[in-house]
Amino acid sequence: MKNRFLPIIVALTLVTGLSLRADALPVGTLLQIDAALDRPVVPAQQPEDVVVQIKILPTRASDLIPRPPVNLSLVLDRSGSMSGQKIEQAIQAAELAVGRLGARDRVSVIIYDHDVETLVSSQVVTDEGLYAIKRALRRVSARGNTAIYAGLSQAAAELRRYRDAGYVNRMILLSDGLANRGPTEVADFRALGRALAGEDIVISTVGLGLGYNEDIMATLADAGQGNTYFVENADDLPRIFAGELGDALNVAATNIEIIVRPRGGARILKSLGREAELRDGAARFRMPQVYSGLEKLALVEVRAPQGVVGAVEDLIDVEVNYLPAGSSQTRSQQVSVPIRYTDQVEQVVAAARKDVAQNVVDNRVAEAKEAAINYADAGDREEAASSLRSVVGKISADYGFLGDEVVAAPSASLEHEADEVQTKGLSNEKRKSFRADSYQSRNQQSVQ
Template sequence: MNTTTNPCQPPNRERHLPIHLNLRLSRLIPNNRANFLERVLILDAGQPARQPCYFQTGFHIFLTILLPSPDNSIRPLRHSRGMKTIALALGLATGFTTHLFAGETLRLQLEPDRNYLLAGSQQEVVVKIDLAAAAQKKKPKRTPLNLAVALDRSGSMTGAKIEKARQAAMGLVDHYSDHAEVLVPAQEVEDKEALKQRIARIRAGGSTALYSGVQLAAAQLEKHLSARRINRVILLSDGLANVGPSSPSDLRQLGRSLSERGVAVTTIGVGDDYNEELMAGLAEASDANYYYVKDTERLPEIFAKELGELLTVAARSVRIEIICPDGVRPIGLIGRPEKFEGQKAAIQLNQFALAQDRFVFLHCLVQEPQPEIARVGVRYTDELNGGGEEMLSGTARIRFTKDQKLANSSARAGVVAQKELLLTALAKDEALAEADAGRYQQAAQKLARQAQVLDQQCQYAPAPLQSQLRQEADNLRLRSSELQQNQYDSGTRKSLQSESWNVRNSKQ
């Protein structure tokens, strides 16, 4: 563009661009305290569209304001208890469709997988909903922790397994402050050495009552259960559940039930003999962590990692609500169990540690040419700022064009690459189902095809993702080769399932 003839181009730095301001108050949802997407104050700073200006519509700045009081009076944002400025989003109208909504503790970023859609046709779009916690440099105030360790001491845990499990549990005790709580049974930690001696006396023997073991651990937590505490069970087992309820659906239901009471269950599977569907399902149902530990030497490391996450919680009780407007049909949330009810879906996440980043991919069909794809609201307990309730909200938008070439070339390579990594996790799940049925060649072909897709994406992906795509493609080819040779054992299955689980649950 020849900017010397552009009437909007300032002749020197001391002059300002003429800016057109449009201020309006928009109600997104009828004022209902059960909803948290309430009102949006929109400042449209830019040029009137009739001017042939290179800056055209400039910036769109969205300031979401909560109206928490019943009479709809707006409290000062900095003084409303637990509620502060919710969102600030910047998006250039020249096709830049990333929308960032930043609070003090959590940051919400909405990115469609392309910048433009072709006007006049229905098209599918994927929106990356990225939620990240702040990386705070100073040490945060520690949220009280209510922790129970359910340690499988059945006969199969003899030798190095039980020894490393004891070491890991004693390591937890060493990391606690005097105000933390360890439950054997539930008690305040006063004599650490006495507690460690009790752990050291744990011996292997008997059967694996997985279900009742978790129930007993949760019952211990009940003695100190509080919404102001992080309530967590850590379950460690190396074997099959052979006493009591033992189906994946039973364990998932237990996880959901505990989650509703504010308790999450992290599961650690040791070796190659445990049932990974039980352990992974229990953790997923309560939005906790799941670890596959082939080498018992890693147990102290895993326990330390889990404790480190629990002691650096930035936000918890995180609820994401997604609403697609009329004209946009939600297809689903890729790789997640939550379903849309009409135009709405909700996701409940347990907590975010400092600097933790988790994302969800919304798949939808845009049926009408409108810029708004989805409204996203986030409500959470802010542990970095006094434990009050905070909210974020934002809108994912896209632009339309009649230029076929522009629409075809507007893909956002980073979002597409991350979407393909998630689809790779789903391909692994499908391959596992084929292999479980003895169809090893079909499983191998599925992984090989996905490796080719990742190879293709490497050409376009930004540098930080290229290495990850290549590594994953190589891993798929290796797994495919093993399956072609009918090399499919318990360890291979657990590795594939663990890899998929971590990606689907944003736990990498």
């Protein structure tokens, strides 16, 4: 339900020029929580599998709360493969990112090749400091190998110095090559990302060109609960860095927890896209941060029990807990999601939510691309193609009644991708694209 006082609060704040305190606002003012089923009306004759979507969207009021300061660390690859335009654009991107920070923000810069150097130790961004940082960046040249893990570890050490001082902690990693010094396995980076996420340090990764390891970069971003990017052209780096920093500068809430509990005879089957912890019959999602103007989703497949024609029953309860930006007081919002039973097919069709169905389709496509990568890596083109085609059948069976608007475009794209994978295999470029596309769909990452 919309908060009827929100327009008044926003208008008064704009007129007076005063800022809001998150703790002073009514619950529900900062985050809008919408929970809905892809099919809120289902046939009554037998159990039905449906998908519940929980959408979190910061309201306009969140823009008027003083943002918490950012504690940023840039981790830049300076190995030999970064020579020329790559290192030049990386330096420009770093300069632009640092230039967007305010007087309350902190920044550190780590550069790595076969060794690691703290180019800029964590410091507040003053005018004098900004000039010194840019001057230091312009002295960076490409050389050596790629010690990614050591670079990340050093950046984490810089962030930890001020981690508990009310900052939003963010790390951005740029690499164009394979990790070939120190730990090099995907599992090593997954463990590191999870450990840092446990310290409220969010990690985003930027892979440049076709030589980097997309498995490491996507896994690190996933475990570190940040974003991942596949950048083919170095000219795009300033734009990517600007967009990534824009998120950090617009944090509306942190430590978000979504708990989905079934009612009655309902049963949670699995999470879709974003990973959830399934325990004691409930699904629990965690997000480190949400940003003003950007919605985030959680999707859960639920088996609804057989019902009685005409009956309306609460299928699940949703609880969302979060910490508003700049606040020390956890907020909680609850909502229940009903389902209605019918014996009229036209009622099922009329009530279906196309917006929810579209998000379900996007996430099923993301899962299919991950499966295709695994089969292609094992040398099985047939199964890789089959995994893509099987989703065409699944989304047609589930949502074909909604028409071409929902199923036509993804089905045509999947058929084309399946044909290409079957005849040519999965190229290096296509594999990177699949990995990035899948991650971005599952995490509702805005593509810069």
